[in-house]
Amino acid sequence: MINFLNQTKQPNTKYANNKRVFVYPLLCVIAAIFLVQCSSKDNGLPAGDPDNAGLFVPDGFEVVAVVDSLKGRARHLTVNTNGDIYVKLRFPNDEGGNAALRDTDNDGKADIIETFDDYIDRSSYGTEMRIHNGYLYFSSVTRIYRQKLTDQLVPDTELELILTDRQPPRQHDTKPIAFDNEGNLYTVYGAPSDVCQVDDRSPLSPGMFPCPILEDRAGVWKFDANKLNQFQEDGEKFATGLRSVVGMDWNHQDDNLYAVVHGRDYMHPTWPNKFTPWEGSVLPSEVFVRLKDGDDAGWPYHYYDQIKGDYFLNPEYGGDGEKQGEDVDQLTDPVVGFLGHFAPNDIMFYEGDQFPERYKNGAFIAFHGSTSSAPYPQTGYFIGFVPMENGIPTGPWEVFADGFAEQEIIKNTSDATYRPMGLAVGPDGSLYVSDSEKGKIWRIMYKGDKDEFGEAELAGMEERKRTASNIKTPVEFEDLVVKPNDEDDIYSDENVGEGGKLYNTYCSVCHQRNGLGNDRFPPLDDAEWILGDKTRLINVVLQGLRGEIFVHEKSYNNVMPKLDRLSDEEIAGILTYVRGSFGNKGSKITPEEVAKVRKTNETP
Template sequence: MKKYTPIFLIAVAALFIIGFTIPPKKHPLPVADKNNGGLFLPGNFRAVAVVDSLEGRARHLAVNSNGDVYVKLRFPDSTGGNVALRDTNHDGKADIIKKFADYEDKGSYGTGMRVHKGYLYFSSEVNVYRTKLNPKTLVPDGPLELILHDTNSPHEHDAKPLAFDNKGHMYVAFGAPSNACQVQNRVPGSMGVKGCPLLKNYGGIWQFDEAKPNQQQKDGIRYATGLRSVVAMDWNTADSCLYVVAHGRDDLRLQFPKKFSGWQSAILPAEEFIKVKQGTDVGWPYYYYDPFKKKKLLNPEYGGDGKKVGNGAKYAQPIMAFQAHWAPNDLLFYTGNQFPERYKNGAFIAFHGSTNRSPYPQAGFFVCFVPFKNGVPTGKWEIFADGFAGRNTVVSVSDAVYRPMGLSMGPDGSLYISETEKGKVWRIFYQGDRTKFTAAQLSKMELRKKLPGFKIPDVMRNNLMSGMLGSGAKLYATYCANCHQKNGKGDGNLFPPLSGSEWVTGGKYMEKDLAIRVILNGLEGPVKVKNKPYNSVMPKHNFLSDDQIAKVLTYIRNNFGNNSSLVTASEVKKVRAESGGK
């Protein structure tokens, strides 16, 4: 056996240590896009579009230690549910784009994506996977491991966000398939079930082993409860604690129109920023948080009326409250050094934007920052990145050009943001001397809080339905009342009712398109309405203008016992174009 001198062994050891401790090569910051790729940013922050659009769009994303970007696709196909991006010339823009991970249950709602201990973790609606990352290959070439399988069928609020502590645990949220645990979900007036049985398997966060394969929910620990829907979740290493920004409940006016107005439904309840410890109970489905009264109130499904406090004080209270329906869809505690020191350990939150504040403008569609110290916010929330929607007033969510979704930090401390409508990804970095950052750089962003997407809407002045109902009533009397009757109940034989009709107010998003298509293209039976058969002919009304169709549908959807969002001329125009311009 050949012997080696001690000096030789020391030299080999030294080379080994040096080889594994040399930090990655630093590259200069890229040149920012003109107008920061459409974003408004504070002071000397700049942005570059890593990619302008992705086939399949995007949900969440994660950035590896070498700068490779991994994006969870919103609409996967047979070539893959994820996409990998690499910038080989360091200009900030991806020049290699590859789809990967063809798994059976891709779905359009599964959302989680995180890089953790050299693995890429990502979720579908029912599964959590991981695969070993290999910086040399970009696309992971290791096996796809199933870490967690949800035995329940996919349902609303089934997002599966992921977070990891420093003790080998993975945290997964299980959203509840209900608005407030009613006897009949989303049926107006349906009361809540006492001792809500959904809380056994839903409406909370479970803790699992981060590396053990083939786990099920029963193998985990229910870490927290009383959370209807969580998509934004992160572990704060500064105080070793889990945090979430939870979605509040919906449809106060739709469910209980005698107790809540359209304005109240638009501004209530708050989206809650919550510090989560083991055993935390946030109070769903019994309570919601009123940001104006600054307390938890009893839900109407359990006897509440917008005033009753009940036992709300015994549940976990938010550390900060945001406006209703802004849709917080990612949370990131910033640990990098590229940004000025004030951002260290603070929280970035991506708000996807509201869908159900009608008849008032939709709101959100931005990324905010909350300064933190010792696990507590040290100031008010700030607008960090805005301009995603492409307009100051968003009437319908489909009007928003971009909707921010995912957040991730790059190895140099840059912030990456993904959005869902086109699959665009931005990289944001600070240009200049970080030590000379002052609060003055925030002043222009603070002024943006006066825009419609951030202000509390005025009850009368900001009601977009004002004037539409009167015009809609005249159009209804002219073109619709002869068949569907003045009271909207039909004739009980040939002509179906519009009152409570699923063709008018049924699905949460697509009912508008359905109703618009019926007016444009007509309808010939047989059809079923409210489970009763009808067999008649409704002629085309495509001679009506986009504005006229919007007004008459808005009238129908807000009369005869119906209580739904307004229809806009732009929505009609879009459907008309899809129908061949007729």
């Protein structure tokens, strides 16, 4: 063919037109074959972005960014049978708490984005978004709603209230949802405490025994998925010992409920006499568990150690890293124990057909990323995968997608550009991932040969699991990223003075060393709580703070432990440092001012 088209001899005019007639149809046939092959390979899927939208994935996969940002950012998401995407917004406002997205030209990008449903309770922990039996179910912190889906992008049907939590928003209230095959809905009542301490999150404070929180929190409850206007007492307690659960899913292959659980915080900062900084960074495990009726996952009395492979007593109840206590054999065995503080925020069993067969019935997990791994690197910020068959892992867990943080080493949570939050599968088997920081959404597609997919295609991700600082277990001392006398670190103890040293010891684990906070704890820069009323600020340190507050127009709902055991000089030093750092230009706070407030509080 090439020789025929490029011959230099002058053609015989008798046959010239015949040659053109022969060549052009042949070229058309070749082009058609090429297009059919491409169409067959891509299966009608849109092209991935040239850089895979910034992500690392196994060979053969492509990634397209559906949307770069959503105004209200994102929690969980779901995808309808026609490809429409519904997102639970992290920061609801008057325009609505949910977003609906539609791709009208099949290029993988959202062309229409609409917000809808202005409802009570705009706290930022409201999480769930699921489609079940033709209804769109979603949750705020204290309520679960549903709407009947129609052919409209934004449902024009009545907003129905399924469940109301009578208690006000508190820490670990997220209301994830799962459905079984019998018409039941499962949701979580989170523990409003870290480890059921007498003084929550306060150093050396003992745990309450028995823990009163276990009566009506720290567990999973089962409800009728179709009954309206239910309260907690209308449901049945299904499982207990669960401090914080943001992601649940029903495994239809083995017909069981599964959850990913956040372990307790601050092993070292709260108990420095019992646990080293390294142990505080890697423990306790974030566990992936199968839950059956009556199961107990151990909180608050026990934590799971993924290195030793067993449960141990929490220090609030006399533990020291070796004592296990009684009835450990009665606790729910994890399916997998992950590194501490990975923050698993969603789980999804893959039932699609697009991906290679090894992914079928396995569990994808979105690791949102740690906030309390210092002085070692913050960890998580990736999508993991557990290969499974009938609810049993068939191999070690894997890294499926990474690169969300866009940082080689994450010192402060705020360093991460994106944090993976939610997971969903589209009707064609594509995997969708949402982000809580900017509201970005990725669509991950497989374009390779499914029959040829194997270890070679996974090699790059296996290397990331072994070496990436946000995924591997850090080596004690060797992998420290926060060092007391690091002259190049502007926030090191060497460079911040006495008040800064105290801040790094008592405050930075939550508010971060750069003062910018994270999803759970508020930033300290240009905040009215910091630069406003001095008496109020001093009282926050002396008495602690709990309940919902707003900083920079964003909701935060956690616990600030009281630090009244610190001296007046130490508290004044911390607050003076905070009011003069992170871009703040507030005046000093003196020991005398602290003493005056302390005395006022002690006066009957």
